[in-house]
Amino acid sequence: MVEKKSSRRRWPEGYDPAGTRRQLVDSALRLFEERGFDRTSLQQIVEDAELTKGAFYHHFQSKEDLLWQIQDEYLESQLKDARKIVESDAAPVEQIRALIFLSLEGVAKHRPHVAIFQQERRNLTGERLEDVTRKRDEVDALFNETITRAVDAGDLRDDISPRLITFGILGMCAWAFQWFNPRGTMKIKDVADQFSAMILDGLIVDSRN
Amino acid sequence: MVEKKSSRRRWPEGYDPAGTRRQLVDSALRLFEERGFDRTSLQQIVEDAELTKGAFYHHFQSKEDLLWQIQDEYLESQLKDARKIVESDAAPVEQIRALIFLSLEGVAKHRPHVAIFQQERRNLTGERLEDVTRKRDEVDALFNETITRAVDAGDLRDDISPRLITFGILGMCAWAFQWFNPRGTMKIKDVADQFSAMILDGLIVDSRN
DNA sequence: GATAAGATACCTCCCGGTCGGTATATAGAG
DNA sequence: CTCTATATACCGACCGGGAGGTATCTTATC
Numbered sequence: 001m002v003e004k005k006s007s008r009r010r011w012p013e014g015y016d017p018a019g020t021r022r023q024l025v026d027s028a029l030r031l032f033e034e035r036g037f038d039r040t041s042l043q044q045i046v047e048d049a050e051l052t053k054g055a056f057y058h059h060f061q062s063k064e065d066l067l068w069q070i071q072d073e074y075l076e077s078q079l080k081d082a083r084k085i086v087e088s089d090a091a092p093v094e095q096i097r098a099l100i101f102l103s104l105e106g107v108a109k110h111r112p113h114v115a116i117f118q119q120e121r122r123n124l125t126g127e128r129l130e131d132v133t134r135k136r137d138e139v140d141a142l143f144n145e146t147i148t149r150a151v152d153a154g155d156l157r158d159d160i161s162p163r164l165i166t167f168g169i170l171g172m173c174a175w176a177f178q179w180f181n182p183r184g185t186m187k188i189k190d191v192a193d194q195f196s197a198m199i200l201d202g203l204i205v206d207s208r209n
Numbered sequence: 210m211v212e213k214k215s216s217r218r219r220w221p222e223g224y225d226p227a228g229t230r231r232q233l234v235d236s237a238l239r240l241f242e243e244r245g246f247d248r249t250s251l252q253q254i255v256e257d258a259e260l261t262k263g264a265f266y267h268h269f270q271s272k273e274d275l276l277w278q279i280q281d282e283y284l285e286s287q288l289k290d291a292r293k294i295v296e297s298d299a300a301p302v303e304q305i306r307a308l309i310f311l312s313l314e315g316v317a318k319h320r321p322h323v324a325i326f327q328q329e330r331r332n333l334t335g336e337r338l339e340d341v342t343r344k345r346d347e348v349d350a351l352f353n354e355t356i357t358r359a360v361d362a363g364d365l366r367d368d369i370s371p372r373l374i375t376f377g378i379l380g381m382c383a384w385a386f387q388w389f390n391p392r393g394t395m396k397i398k399d400v401a402d403q404f405s406a407m408i409l410d411g412l413i414v415d416s417r418n
Numbered sequence: 419g420a421t422a423a424g425a426t427a428c429c430t431c432c433c434g435g436t437c438g439g440t441a442t443a444t445a446g447a448g
Numbered sequence: 449c450t451c452t453a454t455a456t457a458c459c460g461a462c463c464g465g466g467a468g469g470t471a472t473c474t475t476a477t478c
Contacts, residue, residue: 020423036331038247042468053469054425063468093413119328122245156412160403168407171384172377179376194369198377202411203365204302229457251434262435263459272434 021059023049028066033112037067037120067120068128074113075135078106082142092150093200096169099143100199101192103173107180108188114177143170156200169199230268232258237275242321246276246329276329277337283322284344287315291351301359302409305378308352309408310401312382316389317397323386352379365409378408 027048031040042063046056060066085098107114117132124132147169148162156165172195180191236257240249251272255265269275294307316323326341333341356378357371365374381404389400 036247038245039332041466043466052425055423057469058423119331122328123248160407160412164400164403165407165412167384167388168381168404171381171387173380174384175376175380178380191373194373195377198369198374198411199407200411200413202407202409202413203369203374204409204411250432252432261459263437264457266435267457 020049020051020055024051024056024059025066025070029070029112029116032067032070032120033115037063037116037123064124064128067116068124068132070113071117071121071124071132072135074106074110074117075132075139077110078102079135079139079142082139086142086146091155092146092153093155095146096143096150096200097192097196099146100169100173100196101189103170104176104180104188104192104195107173107177108182111177111182118174118177140166140170165199169195172199229258229260229264233260233265233268233275234279238279238321238325241276241279241329242324246272246325246332273333273337276325277333277341279322280326280330280333280341281344283315283319283326284341284348286319287311288344288348291348295351295355300364301355301362302364304355305352305359305409306401306405308355309378309382309405310398312379313385313389313397313401313404316382316386317391320386320391327383327386349375349379374408378404381408 024045027045028040031045031048034040042053042056045066046053049055056066060069081102082099085095085102088095088098090098117136121129121132144162144166147156147165150156151158151162151165176191180186180188182188233254236254237249240254240257243249251262251265254275255262258264265275269278290311291308294304294311297304297307299307326345330338330341353371353375356365356374359365360367360371360374385400389395389397391397
């Protein structure tokens with residue numbers, strides 16, 4: 001995969017401009033996850049990608065711009081998938097299960113993105129911060145709408161506010177990135193199923209069944 | 210208070226060393242929460258406390274040392290309270306409710322500590338990181354033990370692993386600091402009660418009762 | 419030649435940390 | 449009580465280094 005190893009000034013035959021950008025993003029993804037945004041210098045990113053600052057500033061406006069693009073590509077992806085679920089004709093409760101799975105799947109499949117989004121968001125400022133926050137809120141709102149619909153339909157108890165349910169579920173899912181090990185024995189689908197069961201059916205053993 | 214190597218130190222009565230130190234900690238608490246550890250310079254902390262770098266380095270070994278002390282004072286406090294709950298003679302399920310409340314109460318009452326612990330932990334290194342991680346794990350373990358006891362006693366269903374239940378609950382509670390507004394209408398006790406109900410009794414409305 | 423893609427040298431800024439000095443309070447000697 | 453020695457508490461000028469960012473030049477493609 002890594003074809004470009006030229007530290008000298010030579011252009012390979014089919015050189016790929018988009019590939020260079022990707023390489024920078026991928027290096028940043030790794031380094032930001034490992035060491036955090038502030039503790040990762042431009043120099044490190046550029047060396048990791050076997051490039052130079054010149055290349056970097058040809059593709060990005062600033063270090064913050066890179067951070068924003070990383071977060072944006074994840075949010076856009078999650079937003080798209082979440083919309084697909086909410087716009088489906090599945091029952092509200094099934095949509096909730098699907099959203100839980102989507103969220104956890106994101107954690108499992110895109111760890112660096114999630115880590116960076118959760119931990120480095122505050123390094124964004126101004127418009128970029130607003131943009132990312134807005135998109136995050138949109139995803140949250142999709143959860144909230146679905147949950148509210150489930151409550152209104154009488155499928156979920158109405159003595160707990162939908163807002164609180166939403167935050168509870170989001171928290172459970174978001175927290176997974178703190179402990180879930182993709183290489184462990186537990187598959188993310190199992191986590192999703194058990195979390196869903198826990199929230200929807202409850203934990204208490206009583207005499208009703 | 211941790212003093213490992215000391216050479217017969219005694220505090221003169223007339224001075225107020227603890228006050229100065231507190232002022233530095235309090236300034237750091239505010240600034241770290243607002244701007245993050247890396248984006249807060251020593252100069253800012255010291256200016257905010259109306260002191261100088263000289264004073265700072267008289268009380269702390271380094272910037273990281275200050276960060277560690279802040280996290281430590283929170284963890285010690287939570288650990289103490291959590292132990293008290295687990296060592297009580299309340300029923301396991303009631304202990305779980307109490308632990309959930311403790312965790313959420315921490316978020317509400319010590320926002321800056323929680324924010325700094327959750328977001329800036331990675332800025333610690335070596336022994337200090339290990340120490341904080343160990344104490345965090347101890348708190349988590351108290352949750353886990355209690356939950357396991359509840360499952361073993363037959364109070365909670367046994368088809369969801371205690372470990373997963375623990376992480377679910379911890380996530381819900383930890384996430385609260387992302388959205389909970391202490392000045393809002395909702396009291397933290399209500400959040401705790403509703404989260405407990407959600408997890409323990411479940412959300413689904415069925416015909417069995 | 420125009421333009422894109424990238425390399426290299428360089429700039430300014432400010433960060434964490436140091437270090438010598440000073441002021442204050444207490445303890446002990448006389 | 450005063451005088452002095454000493455430890456604490458704090459000040460603030462200073463430093464090396466590395467940070468993000470820029471200017472300018474070179475090379476490849478059309």
